[in-house]
Amino acid sequence: MKLTLYVLLLVLMSFRAFAHLGSVSGTIIDQSTNQPLRGVSVQLTGLGKGTVTNELGQYRFVGLVAAPYKIEISHIGFKSLTVSVDLKDDQNVTLNMVLARSPIELSEIVVSSQQAHDQQLISSLDIKMRPITNSQEILRMVPGLFIGQHAGGGKAEQIFLRGFDIDHGTDIRLTVDGMPVNMVSHAHGQGYADLHFVIPELIEKVDFKKGPYNTEKGNFTTAGWADFRTRTTLDKSFAKLEVGQYNTYRAVAGLDLLGQRGRAKNQSAYLASEYSYSDSYFDHPQHFKRLNVVGKYHGHLSPNTNLTLTGSTFWSKWNHSGQIPDRAVTSGLTGFFGSVDPTEGGETSRTNVNAELVTVTPKNYTIKNQLFYSNYNFELYSNFTFFREDSINGDQIRQKERRNLFGYNGSISRTDFSGNTRFTTTAGLQYRQDLTRHTELSHTKNRVETLERRQFGNINELNAGVYLDELIQFSDHFSLNAGVRLDYFRNQYDDLIPPTSVPKRADAALVSPKFNLYYTANPRLQLYLNTGKSFHSNDTRVVVPQNGRDILPPAYGSDLGIIFKPFPKLLINAAGWYLWLQQEFVYVGDEGVVEPSGKSRRYGVDLSVRYQLTHHLYADLDLNTAKPRAIGVESGQNYLPLAPTFTSTGGLTFQNAGRWSGSLRYRYMGNRPANEDNSIVAQSYFVTDLQVNYTRTKYQFGLSVQNLLNTRWKETQFATESRLRGETAPVDEIHFTPGTPFFARLSWTFFW
Template structure:
């Protein structure tokens, strides 16, 4: 009897297996011939997505002959499984109905939608793409040349200490930087080249390493231009921009593509002292499909920028009429910076359908910044001007292997990655100076050598409505500093293991729950690490997200999450030096809500509101505020796109928050509104962008700083700020061919 029963079960199992078949293909853009990563493939009972190279496999019942393929920004197609060629998707207007909630990390939907926003929300620089992340704010306080200050989830990230940023796989954050740990300057990216923006909040991603505590942002630039473009812009405050992007190979060449792009920007800014800001970017990219399974990517770019600045101004000097909001106590601030990047990547699809990527990159970087935060606090005669500068070489390699296999009704997606990065700085300097060039006191001078090697593994197990994502990474660091002013300390090394666990449950095609958990970290500056003899070298973060994605109607998408994050060591801003130093333990809790609505085919609206409660654990109540940590933020807008017209209006709101530990000084909130309008005709495009359309008076960057003016006997601690731009208008004329 038992034998008969076993034979029956076995026969039934074989019958079920033979009643299924696997359909595989590759999804590409019909215009650019580039893969459409993340395209959704649906059968009656199964859903899967396309990989980086556009390939997918889906299990079907033998009776099924049709699958539906959709992607945001493309027309949905029904494909007969008898089709053995590539699936070509044609571009179409954004339609929220195309968004599919299925088993998997549906939170990625928002980063996918952001690709559509690229065409609807013009930006002045690549740094402004960070605003596409719901709840992320940026602030510029050095004339447009320095990397912006970043705020996210109760963090004042400074210039990048807790948000990991990459462009085409190359790291942007710089450890042990002359101006601050994790400094991330994205200005070397030409905005029109950006194809996709991927982002995630929290430290739940095994492939993301150093500086991924509050979140990460990845930009991918286009491998092929959909059209050639020549563009000119002119705006308020003597602002100009010229752009050219040209394909070097004909569109008929589907195996190879190459282009070159360049931009030049100049602006005097709204300040009484002209900024003389200028920036030059040159990009080149070449890609070749070597054969059916191997593709090679080569790219290089050059970036240079120079500017003058009026710096941060004390509130008292404006209130008593000494200067205007756009005046300066010291208008000799400014700087120059530049970067050269070279990268090569090989993408391989093995015969067993596994995907492997290898990348090598090199960056040459220089930075010089003149600041004066405290005026005459330390030197009543010469003033407190400081110079921070460095030169740097970055060498990097990374590889990733990904495999997706099926066992019955369970899908296993495995990823293993490894890599190494070596940073070598030359003459990292902090000096007290006069007239920018005369050194009064050399505070710090030396060469940093820092190495980071890593290995990670990530497994996604998908069965029915459940997806379990289990991962871990190990990072190893080696720190060395050749101090040219003091006896050098012994080098140090440290390793850290970061586990991750994420669970997704898809109730139906309209609702999904998720729980994310992970450990992350941010490294300390090498010059801080060595004196501590290896203690508190890699402070960790521990976080969780509990949230849901809900699509109550086809035209409405809601994402909400409650989150918690504990950080072993905060970085604290030091006003008199303009740097950050290690602090104590902190805890943050909060909630994020994002809504996307499309009431009409031509009309879309979005809004998000974010709450955060951030406190130091080791300080007394009332003295445990984290300076500048955002508490309530919100952004949103309405976009209208019909035929050749595109119009949008957007707002951003940042509430009042503590500027110091006891909240005796308030960093003032603001509500600013921007708008844009464009019209395309024949091969031309005419557009205008208006920033701060209501001419709101607002502070962009703010700090509680102790300073003394030339005529003052005693120092004063109060709010210092860089004013936000007043009403600004810019006109654009583009020719596409």
């Protein structure tokens, strides 16, 4: 009996203690747009308690005893703010605050333990200091990522990252506002990722991570992932005109539809459009044309629910000169910017609808729902081998498809506190289905005549995934992230060439665990260990004939890294990494398919440095090394063709100095093997670019120069066996697309 009374007394005392605990909560708003700010760091000074704002810009501290508190708020690109509050017993204080934008000062940036797993210090700095000026710069915002254009301005770029020749997207997952960019089982190649439907001036941020370490990210994340986020609102309406060499013109405009009246109601809407034309620098004019139209609405259906609707359409058409062999230039058959088959080219279009709904419930659950749909069309004419197979008509091919892509992304998460330990639990569901009609590979002549239809069929590919993720912050110093996802694929191919067609199917599933550790010693030093498993799916046309074998080859990776601020104006991010793949992909250009190869491993070091030299001058440097090798192959025969082994980018950025701003940048890719025994080498290149702007309140003038030093370089290179007209036997050597020579453009932007 005495024991029972004692327990009751303790319970009553605990209720009495909790009855006097209070809370501090609120919302943080961007002063210029009146929109909530996500990912803002909010710290209770001296208590070791901190958090970051959620999707609606909200933060909350509970279980606070009566006392005076100091709240420190910081966000990259905004002026830091400190607020004091004297909390009474049982008091629940609401502090809604507005952050004003300000020039970036590296001394104000802290290495936070609150968002260690999602920390994007480098990305946030770069996009603030180096605004994107053209469509190619979109991908280059990821440190260490290189691109190459090898079939005119309308084709998706070839991508290189962490010792991968990713082709057009086999090993990096690209999304725009959460909507997938990579196309599975594409007519030109697995994972084909065309970002040209994005208007560069609308990019607000780039979230990225190298390696397979995020539970939310599924297919194609072996080398990493990047999510490009477009603006929810325009600061001002604008119109921009560009004119440049090689008969290049571009016009882009963005119109704020609701203005200040809409912002007062927490609503925004804009309409933007872009038109580009260029003959480019090749001997045979490209007649490149691109049209983009985007509309976006963002509004609050209630104080705790926001809705974002985006619609866009994109169309592009071009001619291109294709790849040319070294011997054609050496012999004088064609010039460095010439062509062997000038009838190559293509046409593509994509129309998107994207709806995102975010709700934060009274019990602090964050619920996200996203629905997306794309209608996509693609037609490309290429000639990789010239007259190797057909000495009379040539080897030109047509790759063509029509696609409907639709899907859903949903998640529910909640953050709880137990003492100083914070738990964030997230569960998610993802669904994607691709339906292609008349996916085709045909032998053609002069882009007019069809000589032979080699592949012709319909593809139905489904990918469903579920995941569970837990982020535990044990203290202000140590946090842990663990998660697991399950992906299921169902592949169906209907071959339309035989007289009677019977659709064939295959399916498979894969479990991918993740485990990540972070130790934040202080606001200047953080150590981390990332580990995880992921995959890149294989092409349906390869999977189905093999009855599902090798449909989901896994990849295992780890990063051991450091984020370090030895001085207030110096930020360093370095990592040693390792990646093992069960299966490589080899793209067979003349057959238009992706074929499975063998096992491989890669390891290397990534180094990123950001340094503020003066109040106006910033320097950045990225160094990336990799050693990629095939496993189970004789030494000396185990090189991975075109995989980069050393790359570097860097530059100086000048801003916050009145009316003038600009940047001077370089990029370097070292020599790399072009075939398995390294007997053919893809040559290195070093290219510099310049950007200068003069800005007033109502307008801006800009000068952009690509390849400032007019370096002659090869943007893409392949070891290809080809035969020119009149040759008796094929020759295996470097085939290349020439890189941009000195290319200057002037721009004028008007704001209102």
